[in-house]
Amino acid sequence: MKHHQKIPHPRLQWRLAALKNGLQDATAYRIEFLFEIFGSAFVPAAVQWVLWYALFKIGGATRIGGMTYLEMIHYTFATLLFSQVRGGDHDFELGDMIRTGQLSNYLLRPVGVVEFIYIRGVAPRLLIAGICLLLGATVGLWFGLSPSRMVGAMSLALVGNIIHYQIGATLATTAFLWEESYSLLMVKNMVVSFLSGELIPLNLFPHSFQWIWKSFPFYLYVYGPAEYALGHWSHEEFIRQLGFSFLWILGAWLAIRASWGLGLKRYLSLGG
């Protein structure tokens, strides 16, 4: 009797392999991986906490933007979890590949380069998302946060991660024109750090400036998930925002198709 080992479909196979490869790559230097998590999580959260401490405890304020000190601390805790998921610098890798000509190697393979780089880069983020979800669901109970809301919020954060990469992948195509996209991607990351809500809650923006953060999808990365996890968004609002995020994904996907299509026509494959 013959035993047939179940082999995943080739389309799934390469994606799983890329995911595994990305995870191994990120965790090869475990100490550095931990350092990175510590640095990118606790220091920004500490800076945020310091601001609230200065305003409330030293300055004597009771409410800022309608929020109490405790509410600010809860927000800081939530952003600490979701800001870990939003990141990933794999869009920089795309820009580098175009600049150095390494892209040529990928163009010969029967897999989409943009998707391949994303899957490889998202692997450590998925691991971190799992840890953050576990942490949020357990420690969050202490703060009175609902675990089911935490799951929903983490899902939105992961959708945000996709949008973040899609925008980066579109911007990376400027490397076809100017040979480098590093600066543009840096600018994007700096704007995201402010408009995603990981530094301050976005409702602190004056009313006349609220349109700024609402015009970009960046609030869906950290502020949106934090608002839902903390119970500030209703389920209906969450569904509405999730719908918006899918529209952003669709728009960004079209942008990738157009920009990569145009870029590849200009590509000279030097050094590949």
Place this chain on the structure above:
Amino acid sequence: MKLSRYLNVYGTQIKNNFVREAVYRTNFLTAVTVDAIWIAIEFSLFSVLYANTTTLVGWTQNQIYFFLGVFFSSDALFTILFQRNFWNFSDLVNRGELDILLTKPIHPLFLALSRSINMTAIFNLFLGLGIAFKYAPAAGFPGGIHWLKLPFWLGFGLLSALLIRFFFSVWIFWTERSWAISRMYYQFFALATKPDTIYPKAIRYLILTVLPFALIGSIPARALLHGLSSYEYFLLFLVLSLLFLINTVLWRKGLRRYQSASS
């Protein structure tokens, strides 16, 4: 005579760097844009906060903007003179490129830290100075002859940044890769972008002593606005001297550990 030799070498480095910047003009423009956006974001952060409050632990909005001007200027000086050299510092050790510098009749650290000069950050320096000048009167800075203190305090901020960055970089002699520690430097650097008085006591103590990030911009801005006591001057001297001493010991120990990979 020895000083003139160092000045000669430095003059050549500046000339080489000018030529390089002239070749990569697009890079110059994009780097200037990145810096301008960073400054705009720091400004926006405080603008949003001050839309919800009138003072931040005694700092008015204009005083915070003055602090940002001083901080950006001090940081720009560091970026111009040293930042790129620290990016390359780990390569010197890992790839054994330090060998060549060790054989030169000039201090290897001088060569290692003066090779690359980032001309694009000159824009940042002027922007920072412009901000400081614009907000100085409203912030309560007496102006006039007191502006002469500004170069001293900017130099002080530069020296502090140099010593702190070196402290974070010198561990490359003991670690395989240094980017995680370098990344930690930039994470802690975020503490320097706010005035030290807003921090809780423990953190404030940390950034004034063990990791003296407050000496880059906060102390210079505070000294210019309100002045410092003699005791505070003594403490600043003590902190920088100790950091210099620790760096010297680590550098010497590191050199003894250095395996000269290229030989």
